[in-house]
Amino acid sequence: MATETLTLGKALNTGLRRALENDPKVIIMGEDVGKLGGVFRITDGLQKDFGDQRVIDTPLAESGIIGTAVGLAIRGYRPICEIQFDGFVYPAYDQIVSQVAKMHYRSGGRLSIPMVIRIPYGGGIGAVEHHSESPEAYFAHTAGLKVVTCANPQDAYVMIQQAIASDDPIVFLEPKRRYWEKGQVDLDAPLSEAYPLHSARVVRPGTDVTVLAYGPMVRTCLEAATAAAEDGRELEVIDLRSLSPLDLTAAYESVQRTGRAVVVHEAPSNIGLGAELAARITEKCFYSLESPVLRVTGFDTPYPAARVEEEYLPDLDRVLDAVDRTFGW
Amino acid sequence: MAKGDPGGTTRSRRAAPRSKKGAAGDPELVQLLTPDGERIESHTSPDGTEYRVDFTDEEYRGLYRDLVLVRKLDAEATALQRQGELGLWASLLGQEAAQVGSGRALRAQDMAFPTYREHGVLYCRGIDPIMPLGLFRGVDQGGWDPNEFKFNMYTIVIGAQTLHATGYAMGITMDGKTGTDDGEAAIAYFGDGATSQGDVNEAFVWASVFNAPLVFFCQNNQYAISEPLERQTRVPLYQRAAGFGFPGVRVDGNDVLASYAVTRTALDNARHGQGPSLIEAYTYRMGAHTTSDDPTRYRIASEVEAWQAKDPITRVKAFLEKQQIADAAFFAEVDEQARRESVHLRERVLDMPNPEPVTMFDHVYPNGSPLLDEQRAQFTRYMESFEGSAH
């Protein structure tokens, strides 16, 4: 078993490299992905090794990146599009929701768009406006798109390859504040068996409260669980990994045991993923619940100036506060 | 025009300006001051437009002062970022002439729509240079009043502001504020990379069909982060204008006089009801794209050196010296002012406090919202719960 310690960013880079090696139809396209290796260096070295026909620096035009990738996909390619930052995906939003998402349906299944749209998302890096957004709900709301996000290097390495291999268009959200965090990566990990792309995973077992998180918040919730354990409370943390479709089998089973659930995400709460999760858990686990499903989220404001993002983003204290409140009912 | 210049200088009569072609190998480039500091009296474009400036000595000195101050303040901001006082900085190094030239060509009634790099234009609009530093420090979103200064907020999403400028300019026409010498005009700033965006191309279409009093001012600094111009276009950018139905001109963006002249002409045409035009200010970004960028990955030192020889400030200085418009005392005084202002800027940046966290709920809606009021109240209670605790 070839296991290496990699950052999440390097794990993605390695996964992309594998995909380019394994399938000549895989191409990467985006702004600055070539010589620069992307502003986060996720495509570092790939143009050098695979050439500028396969790792393509595109004109500065997001609608163009996604729209031309649709055509390339129809032509048999498997484009991986990099959007430089979350807040810059909106010029491409029309192509993604009106075209990418609906092509398969509109063509009666005759066309498929095996495209991966990689977006570094979320806050916590002290950036200026438009660089820290969590747009997942916009995409998860759109039928025809799948939306996934990774929380650790192993998943980053495996999930990016699974997403590329998938025939569905996939919005692949990368938790940018976790790019530099290291973990063990099994480079021979099987892509299909152990953890299929659209499966959730219990990342810390516990008995008292079920905590649902994804992407950048998984680590925050694991830290909260460690802190809670010192106070004698065992949190079960579930990493959803796939936001559309949702895999809630483990969550239902967990909530039926714990009787309590807290959903944590960085995106604003209003009409967000937390609402969907709370509704589904309430429907399925109504008789097991000791308290309402609570949400810990960003606020319903535009992403604020960097110097107050610490207060905006859910942190360990806010998660623990919600956990406490579930015991107050 | 630039700030008044107290220091009087004695000088002899200037040599009669010589007429010259534009930069070697590039007859398309409007130039009024060569890299060696030679004045070119006027430039006539193929369409017959004549570009010239007629400045007093004091005005020439004022332009020099602007260039030096703007460069110094920019350098100070870069240094502040390196010391962790700013999260990011987008430097204008190398683009001072394009910005000061166009910025000084604006009349009080004209409205500017900048990107995130237009610190020189901002300075010319009379805005306190501390203002954009709040945005880059992460304590606010940029602090000036766009209506007061006729300078809109910085726009980070590439190209979006060109449509805003077009709409604003359409409004000028609707308000009947064109067709006279004191008519209004708008100017939209953007980069070479931005010309690839749908928004910019849509702005071209709209401005053209509505004959909007607007100047599209593209600073072609040769790169969009790492991508060279060839990744955005195969024709000189100014030529694109023809396809949309309005004039385009390429100016030496390192020449403050030419930048001034073409912008003043384009704005005046716009305010007189002659519609939009595109200016391509041909220049070079001497520094990194932003402080988080590493330009050694994508460009070579010799290219930077070649552009260094075309520096926008040294050529004005050479001209002022040659024509004896300014003496050593003047240059020393400008340097001293720049030093003072940058020290002052630094002190004020260090004093910029973090905002109160609860202010993040302000200004989401003009008249508030019940949802947000509730959230603000919850947040306040939550923060108060820490008071007196270990936190």
Ligand SMILES: Cc1ncc(C[n+]2csc(CCOP(=O)(O)OP(=O)(O)O)c2C)c(N)n1
């Ligand atoms: C819609 C959008 N996409 C991507 C970015 C990220 N980005 C910021 S600046 C930049 C390059 C801009 O180049 P150019 O338009 O030439 O202007 P310059 O910065 O060189 O002045 C990019 C890609 C962005 N801000 N907005």
